[in-house]
Amino acid sequence: MTAEFGLAALWLAAALAVLQAAAAALGLARAREDVAAVTRPAAVAQGALACLAMAALVAAFANSDMSVRVVAENSHSAKPMLYKLAGAWGNHEGSMLLWVAILGAAGTAVALFERRLDPRTLAATVGAQGLIAVGFYAFLLFSSNPFDRLVPAPREGLGLNPLLQDPGLAFHPPTLYAGYVGLSVAFSFAVGALVTGRVDRAFARAMRPWVLGAWVLLTLGITAGSYWAYYELGWGGWWFWDPVENASLMPWLAATALLHSVTVLAVRDGLRAWTVMLAVVAFSMSMLGTFLVRSGILTSVHAFAVDPARGSFILALLLLYVGGALALFALRIGTVRAGTTFDPVSREAGLVANNLLLSVILGVVLIGTLYPVGAAAFGVQLSVGPPFFDRAAGPVALLLVAVLAVGPLLRWRRDEAGAVLGRLAAPIAAASLTAAGLFAFNGFGLSLLPFLGLSAAAGLAVASVLPLTGRRLARVPLMTWGMAVSHLGVAVALAGMACDAAFTRETLVAAQVGQPARVGPWSVTLDGIAPRIGDNWSAVEARLTAVRGEGTPLTLRPQQRFFSDPVTTTSESAIATRLDGQLYTVLGRPDGQGRWQLRLWWKPFVTLIWAGGVLIALGGALSLAGRALRDRRARAAA
Amino acid sequence: MRRGLAWAPLAAFVLLAAVAGWALFRPAGTEVRSEMVGRAVPAFDLPAMVPGKPGLSTAALKGRPYLLNIFASWCVPCVAEAPKLVRLRAMGVPVMGVAVRDTPDAVADFLRRNGDGYAAVGGDRASRVQLALGSSGVPETFVVGADGRILLQHIGDVRDDDVEALAAAVRDAR
Numbered sequence: 001m002t003a004e005f006g007l008a009a010l011w012l013a014a015a016l017a018v019l020q021a022a023a024a025a026l027g028l029a030r031a032r033e034d035v036a037a038v039t040r041p042a043a044v045a046q047g048a049l050a051c052l053a054m055a056a057l058v059a060a061f062a063n064s065d066m067s068v069r070v071v072a073e074n075s076h077s078a079k080p081m082l083y084k085l086a087g088a089w090g091n092h093e094g095s096m097l098l099w100v101a102i103l104g105a106a107g108t109a110v111a112l113f114e115r116r117l118d119p120r121t122l123a124a125t126v127g128a129q130g131l132i133a134v135g136f137y138a139f140l141l142f143s144s145n146p147f148d149r150l151v152p153a154p155r156e157g158l159g160l161n162p163l164l165q166d167p168g169l170a171f172h173p174p175t176l177y178a179g180y181v182g183l184s185v186a187f188s189f190a191v192g193a194l195v196t197g198r199v200d201r202a203f204a205r206a207m208r209p210w211v212l213g214a215w216v217l218l219t220l221g222i223t224a225g226s227y228w229a230y231y232e233l234g235w236g237g238w239w240f241w242d243p244v245e246n247a248s249l250m251p252w253l254a255a256t257a258l259l260h261s262v263t264v265l266a267v268r269d270g271l272r273a274w275t276v277m278l279a280v281v282a283f284s285m286s287m288l289g290t291f292l293v294r295s296g297i298l299t300s301v302h303a304f305a306v307d308p309a310r311g312s313f314i315l316a317l318l319l320l321y322v323g324g325a326l327a328l329f330a331l332r333i334g335t336v337r338a339g340t341t342f343d344p345v346s347r348e349a350g351l352v353a354n355n356l357l358l359s360v361i362l363g364v365v366l367i368g369t370l371y372p373v374g375a376a377a378f379g380v381q382l383s384v385g386p387p388f389f390d391r392a393a394g395p396v397a398l399l400l401v402a403v404l405a406v407g408p409l410l411r412w413r414r415d416e417a418g419a420v421l422g423r424l425a426a427p428i429a430a431a432s433l434t435a436a437g438l439f440a441f442n443g444f445g446l447s448l449l450p451f452l453g454l455s456a457a458a459g460l461a462v463a464s465v466l467p468l469t470g471r472r473l474a475r476v477p478l479m480t481w482g483m484a485v486s487h488l489g490v491a492v493a494l495a496g497m498a499c500d501a502a503f504t505r506e507t508l509v510a511a512q513v514g515q516p517a518r519v520g521p522w523s524v525t526l527d528g529i530a531p532r533i534g535d536n537w538s539a540v541e542a543r544l545t546a547v548r549g550e551g552t553p554l555t556l557r558p559q560q561r562f563f564s565d566p567v568t569t570t571s572e573s574a575i576a577t578r579l580d581g582q583l584y585t586v587l588g589r590p591d592g593q594g595r596w597q598l599r600l601w602w603k604p605f606v607t608l609i610w611a612g613g614v615l616i617a618l619g620g621a622l623s624l625a626g627r628a629l630r631d632r633r634a635r636a637a638a
Numbered sequence: 639m640r641r642g643l644a645w646a647p648l649a650a651f652v653l654l655a656a657v658a659g660w661a662l663f664r665p666a667g668t669e670v671r672s673e674m675v676g677r678a679v680p681a682f683d684l685p686a687m688v689p690g691k692p693g694l695s696t697a698a699l700k701g702r703p704y705l706l707n708i709f710a711s712w713c714v715p716c717v718a719e720a721p722k723l724v725r726l727r728a729m730g731v732p733v734m735g736v737a738v739r740d741t742p743d744a745v746a747d748f749l750r751r752n753g754d755g756y757a758a759v760g761g762d763r764a765s766r767v768q769l770a771l772g773s774s775g776v777p778e779t780f781v782v783g784a785d786g787r788i789l790l791q792h793i794g795d796v797r798d799d800d801v802e803a804l805a806a807a808v809r810d811a812r
Contacts (some may be wrong), residue, residue: 326648327648330648
């Protein structure tokens with residue numbers, strides 16, 4: 001019954017989405033406010049039904065209802081409950097259902113909580129959100145029905161890909177999706193504003209918290225995904241420029257640019273067309289990412305459904321929505337008057353530089369990701385890997401960091417170059433001192449990018465807290481705190497990346513029991529190998545003793561895990577986190593003569609990468625809280 | 639904003655979608671063709687793997703055409719392929735084996751069980767030569783001409799139908 005209930009909810013939600021879009025279109029075209037007023041309750045009901053459908057699928061997974069096809073194909077009754085639940089979105093149909101559930105929930109949130117937007121633009125916005133939903137409901141119902149039954153029902157399921165059996169999977173996709181799909185709100189806002197022609201400061205102020213919220217979740221999702229890849233894949237890397245990682249990075253880059261340009265629009269009424277374009281681009285990147293992942297035109301570890309029929313369906317949706325929005329942009333942007341212009345030395349100019357550089361990085365990532373597809377059109381077979389991305393995006397990112405350090409120290413409207421240089425004295429000193437120190441200790445031993453990265457990180461760290469100095473901290477608005485914390489987060493993450501690139505030590509040994517191996521300052525000894533049994537796996541586990549200098553020894557237990565449903569081997573790394581870095585150990589294969597392959601890494605300060613990511617998101621959350629508080633006070637005063 | 643410029647994003651997007659649409663329906667190619675076909679064999683000097691058979695070095699192979707077969711004792715299609723290589727050898731085609739990520743004992747055992755068509759077998763422990771050749775899997779077979787250039791790459795195991803063609807390719811390369 002649960003499955004039929006879910007399917008019914010899905011059909012009803014689809015019908016309501018049609019109603020939502022139609023009411024907005026009709027209401028606006030005929031200037032009938034009573035018709036347009038239907039959009040909001042329709043959006044709320046639609047979102048609730050989509051979430052109910054998702055809940056029905058989760059229930060089917062929780063009960064191991066093997067008569068539901070996706071459950072039988074992706075679950076197993078012996079799995080721990082957490083992974084049964086998480087399995088609901090660890091497959092194509094379920095993840096698309098999660099996609100529309102979040103899309104519906106975002107529409108509900110806009111319909112319930114948006115108070116700044118004028119009624120016509122709001123109706124157009126909610127209508128646009130409904131229109132997007134219609135396409136994805138059609139996709140689910142016609143080509144990826146998650147509630148399909150299997151007759152006869154199998155007695156047991158095939159099991160979930162063991163790589164996905166990890167607490168990270170329970171949280172990483174929903175967070176990432178919430179951010180990814182949350183950007184649909186910005187897209188709908190842009191469409192709404194293009195329809196009514198009202199791109200102004202009020203529009204920017206209304207859109208900003210939605211962008212901020214989606215961006216915070218996206219940041220957290222990417223950070224969590226990066227950490228998951230780091231410890232679960234056992235390759236010791238934190239970013240692989242995998243097409244799917246890029247698919248999540250591209251909306252983030254666009255959303256980051258949008259976050260800054262919307263500020264210019266809200267404060268100074270500039271960058272109108274550009275902000276609208278970015279809002280369209282950000283969610284387009286989300287949809288493009290979904291297309292790339294789901295169509296299988298790019299091979300990736302994330303591609304669980306390779307099916308040209310589904311791919312062409314999503315491509316058609318992409319053409320309809322992105323093409324439609326871009327056509328609307330071309331037709332209507334002429335009605336949006338140019339906003340104010342500004343001085344080349346000003347906060348606005350800094351933000352424009354930020355936008356340009358972010359766009360360049362976005363372009364690099366987009367080209368690098370799609371180049372293999374484009375090259376294949378000319379019969380050339382190739383893949384684009386980290387060397388391209390590092391070299392092409394790295395220098396631009398460093399330039400961006402420089403802009404990031406300077407920007408918040410600039411005044412709005414107009415500033416004096418000389419005065420700005422004076423304010424930059426401390427950051428420049430910090431960067432130079434770091435550079436000198438690095439050179440003194442390492443000479444020319446460091447490669448250029450990590451060297452510049454560490455120096456820039458030091459300068460940025462100082463510059464990011466400067467807006468807080470010389471003020472009474474209790475009186476500094478939360479938004480300013482948010483900016484400082486986020487920018488500091490960038491410095492922290494950058495320092496982690498540079499340290500990882502510059503100082504990581506790696507050792508690969510065929511270890512005999514009792515024989516120590518060195519990695520960086522650590523001495524690691526294999527004490528023994530023992531079998532282990534888990535819920536649905538068995539493993540060989542190594543006991544390692546690691547000791548640094550005269551310190552207390554610590555024990556690490558990396559495993560080779562064998563899963564039977566489906567048959568897979570995974571390496572479970574064992575990681576010891578210290579204040580100054582992580583010791584990362586992976587157990588490899590035996591050589592048949594009593595020796596075991598061990599991969600050991602000492603990664604100084606690598607944790608800063610994810611700490612920085614969390615700080616960036618925290619800054620966004622602070623800023624969001626600050627705006628919510630200010631709104632509340634303003635309403636209370638009124 | 640100028641009107642033309644306003645349409646530019648849409649034009650760029652449609653172009654992108656066209657490429658994506660084409661990619662969606664092109665026949666899926668899973669083979670990785672080597673970029674080295676048509677170029678000189680990268681120089682290598684591999685140690686001997688089995689007693690009584692020499693190792694492989696490009697210097698010693700100069701001046702005559704041969705088949706360069708990438709294989710491994712742990713590779714199942716290689717088992718099916720082995721008798722075909724024996725036939726090629728009987729036809730007078732020199733077959734040189736590159737044993738990838740393998741041990742001497744395992745290779746000797748493999749040749750004893752499945753037949754030995756190789757004139758020489760070199761050990762490529764870390765797949766260095768395999769990667770330099772642009773080969774992405776086992777088994778693969780390259781036809782190398784007398785001038786040391788790679789003329790042809792055969793991906794997958796050599797089947798009955800391929801034997802004659804490969805022998806002809808080596809004959810023509812003289």
